[in-house]
Amino acid sequence: MTKLKNDTFLRALLRQPTEYTPVWMMRQAGRYLPEYRRTRSRAGDFLGLCKNPDLATEATLQPLARFPLDAAILFSDILTIPDAMGLGLYFSTGEGPKFKRPLHDEKEIYDLVVPDLVHLRYVMDAVSQIRKALNNEVPLIGFAGSPFTLACYMVEGRSSSDFIRVKTMLYQRPELLHHILDVNARAVTVYLNAQIEAGAQAVMIFDSWGGALSHAAYHEFSLAYTKQIVEGLKHEHDGAKVPCIVFTKGGGLWLESIAASGCEAIGLDWTVDIGEARRRVGDKVALQGNLDPAVLFSNPDTIHAEVGKVLHSYGSGSGHVFNLGHGISQFTKPENAAAMVAAVHELSRQYHSN
């Protein structure tokens, strides 16, 4: 078992005592950092950066060099899986991800199989290289998309705001969507377990679009498959527990069912009061979140006050990992991210009496 110099993040996820509230930021490596933009231009484009383990390691470490964050997250993307399935992922500047061969007809859907890990070898290489470079300073988070969120991109072929194709399939040909979701769930399980074997010390499942579903559809088409993954994960590696965080954007109504999925922690977006969330599920899981990323457009004094409100709402004791309620915007000033991290470390000590 490797000993971490700072394991505050892992202890908070396991609801064990800590001296302060650990903090990291979703999308902490990204376009708001000038050094990231330079690394990306050396790689050619975003996907080239994900597929080059040396440059992915460099990007992962950039935010840690600037801010005293309590965790690193693998630099990659959730869409590596559909890419490895042969859908032809590409990113056109300013328009987000697209697929050359989205899933439109029945034959394409029934031909879909769990990809061979050789096509995702570059991700595991990045994980082991990042672990070496981190030198046990802080833990490394691995991640994947939820089966439903991946299916949104695979069926729509690109980002969408109304999800017309995937929702039409859900109501008109549910068996086709169930087939995609089953393949995705098996693929994500194998993929996350490979990241854990390669050195990821916690994993996070991003269900960015589960919140677009109705109550019943969320349970049947999103949570059921996320649960299947959580059940198939390795919960221990190298003598240490490997906690799993489930983040459903817009999932505030369903915290009790998410907590029952078997995950160690729930990621919260900013629409939820974290204290109320704790009263609902805090005896079962840890909570991660949930500052509105837009707070970082303000100024250090406002950021300090808003961080204070989230910490106060959660209250005393362990089980809270501070984060934004969604990814940091590319238009954020890095010094405002620094102010947030400093405020969490300063203000949270009063809530931890040990």
Ligand SMILES: Cc1c2[nH]c(c1CCC(=O)O)Cc1[nH]c(c(CCC(=O)O)c1C)Cc1[nH]c(c(CCC(=O)O)c1C)Cc1[nH]c(c(C)c1CCC(=O)O)C2
């Ligand atoms: C839906 C989703 C995707 N990717 C991801 C999600 C789930 C999280 C969420 O809800 O935001 C997850 C993701 N994407 C990225 C990470 C890296 C790790 C981190 O720092 O948190 C993680 C965890 C890098 C990235 N992924 C992407 C970038 C920007 C690409 C660039 O450099 O131009 C980064 C740093 C591109 C990406 N990738 C995706 C989209 C929709 C986009 C375009 C969005 C945009 O333009 O802001 C798919």
